[in-house]
Amino acid sequence: MGRKRWTMAPFSIYLGIDRKLPDLRFRPEWSDKEKIADALIEDLSRRSDYTLKDNIVSKTILSPTDWRDSLNLHRGSGLGLGHKLKKI
Numbered sequence: 657m658g659r660k661r662w663t664m665a666p667f668s669i670y671l672g673i674d675r676k677l678p679d680l681r682f683r684p685e686w687s688d689k690e691k692i693a694d695a696l697i698e699d700l701s702r703r704s705d706y707t708l709k710d711n712i713v714s715k716t717i718l719s720p721t722d723w724r725d726s727l728n729l730h731r732g733s734g735l736g737l738g739h740k741l742k743k744i
Contacts, residue, residue, distance in 0.1 A: 671708075673700070679720055679733040686719035693717045 673696055677683070693715070701708045720732025 668713075673697075677720060679731040680724060681731055683720070686721045689717050689719040 673693075675696065694709075697708050697712075722732075723729045723734060724732035
């Protein structure tokens with residue numbers, strides 16, 4: 657029987673950037689969500705001295721309109737009508 661060779665999986669990291677955003681009452685238009693996300697990624701790259709943009713494999717951006725349309729959340733707010741997560 658030959659020797660087993662142990663190898664490690666490639667390094668990866670999941671990064672979730674949660675940003676407090678106004679609901680649809682205060683900002684009804686979110687067509688620039690890609691621009692906002694790119695600005696956040698650029699800011700984090702500057703602060704960490706690491707080029708994140710070139711190393712992103714998958715990126716999903718959710719705005720209040722996405723929350724409203726896909727999850728039927730009132731005004732696109734993750735809190736819905738109340739301020740308890742049980743209400744989602």
